[in-house]
Amino acid sequence: MPQGATQGSPGGGITQPDADYMPFHPAPSRPGFVPPPGAVDAHCHVFGPAAVFPFASTRKYTPVDATAGQLFALRDHLGFSRNVIVQATCHGSDNSAMLDAIARSGGRARGVAVVDAEISDGELATLHAGGVRGVRFNFLKRLVGNAPKDRYVRVAERIAALGWHIVVYFESAELEDLAPFITALPGTIVIDHMGRPELANGPDDPGFARVRTLMDTSERFWIKVSCPERLTVAGPPYDDVVPFARLLVADYPDRVLWGTDWPHPNMTSHMPDDGALVDMIPRIAPDTDAQYRLLVDNPMRLYWPEERA
């Protein structure tokens, strides 16, 4: 049973957060950088509320609730227009909390789901109607225990007809082993959190080189320049992350996405100020054209293509 779970609660149901769980920043600063109109926060999560949407019994952590209302208030505070809500591992493959958040967004949120290989066509259609445009395959052992590749392949086959993409979350040190599998997946593949390079090695990090090689093999690969707070060794204001993100934005201007990663699950070193994260954007995307592609054009092509027609 995960730390924080309540004995006897149904399905691991209503819970207390893990004793050492860090809640999101209570009062993020208002950023000095003003995002272009229509900017999309393309990676964030909702948690619960657990009383309505219980966490999965298979979860590896029990967070503090982070609701749709709180997410949308942050969106407005930061000067963003839309969100892409990524199903968090603590909710397993029950996408209800994410779907509820999308339904409350007035068309200003879309989602990335986690689905089982056995999902029915009807359930997939319901997810699509609810705003889902992708699935996430997670390879981090601390989050999912094991990554069932055979099941991931079956899911990839199931979603092909829907025009969804696949989001992959891995540590760059694992990429040598994973690359053949990931490369064989069909369609558009989005790499989470810059492929998690080892910052201590600087931009010559071999894992980061592998991530860039993968990006170079095909225009099917996209990447999120997100999570400086997870990757940094130096800490805020994340000077050590800037060269990594800047290289990706410069080399793949049409295939980069940006997100807050609010509410920053499993942070232990510190909790980032989301306003300060937004203020990093001009440091990694120095001109207005790069900013527009990163924050508006790229995410709109992937998540709201019908609005660009």
Ligand SMILES: O=C(O)c1cc(C(=O)O)oc(=O)c1
């Ligand atoms: O690094 C993490 O702990 C983390 C966890 C989750 C999740 O639990 O889904 O999502 C993320 O984007 C990052």
